[in-house]
Amino acid sequence: MFNKVLIKGQILGQVREFYYEKEYQARVAPHYQCLMWIANAPVAGKSRAEDVVRFIDERVTCNIPSEDTCLELHEIVTRYQLHKCSNYCKKTRKCSKNLFVTKCKFGFPRPVSEKTVLKNVQQSMKAEKKIYHLKRSEEKVRVNDYDPLLLLLWKAILDVPFTSECSLALADYVSNYVTEAERGHMQDLCQDILDDRGIYSKLFRIG
Ligand SMILES: [Zn+2]
Structure with missing residues (x-):
């Protein structure tokens, strides 16, 4: 499916580079972490913010379609x-001497936002957070972000975040998603892409 849909079908755009890893967690089916660099996508911090937002909105949504709109997608x-x-997913963090805060490591419930807005890119990447808030209403704060066509074909849980950067923060960000053994290779790959000034580097992570 990966080759057919994402590489040849270019559902998310022309894939310039990709990396994926199959992971097993206790008593659940395997899942895949997949990184894709999309050619000619806008770059946060360089391109106009509205172009970056449009790029995200054209590919990622958290909508819950009605049964009338698309029964199959509604069910999935x-x-x-x-x-x-x-x-x-719940992680407890010490904030001060007597204050502990428990948060979901996937960011649920995700914030309500009237429209998709970019956040501070560098700070978000350093904190390993998304660089944007996706347009989301109250009833969708627990919906994983997805591409509708990809989800229809994949028919299993899907999370499609977008990130975009032109600095080494990208290499650090990406490295956190791969295993120790693969880290050197991934950092080389990131550097190759960052060195290529003709094509900005973008990636989607699917997991
Ligand atoms: Zn959670």
């Missing part, structure tokens, strides 16, 4: 895309 979204927090 309500069955697979609604995140329920568990011990696996």
Whole structure:
């Protein structure tokens, strides 16, 4: 499916480079972490913000389509895309001497936003957070972000975040998603892409 849909089909755009990793977690089906660099996508901080936002909005949504709009997509979204927090995703962090805060490591519930807006890119990447808030209403704060066509074909949980940068922050950000053994290779790959000034580097992470 990867080759057919993402490489040849270019659902998210022309894939210039990619990396994926199959992971197993206890008692659940395998899942894939996939990084894709999309050619000629806008770059946050360089391109106009509205171009970056349009690029995201054309590919990523958290909509829950009605049964009338698309019954199959409605069923897939309500069955697979609604995140329920568990011990696996909840992380407790010490904020001060007596204050502990528990948060979902996937950022649920995700913030309500009237439209898609870019955040501070460098700060977000350093904190390993998304560089934008996706347009989202109250009833969608637990929906994993997805591309509708990709989800229809994949028929399993999907999270499609976009990030975009032209600095080494990208290499650090990406390296956090790969295993220790692959880290050197991934950093070389990032550097090759960053060195190529003709094509800005972008990536989607699918996991
Ligand atoms: Zn959670």
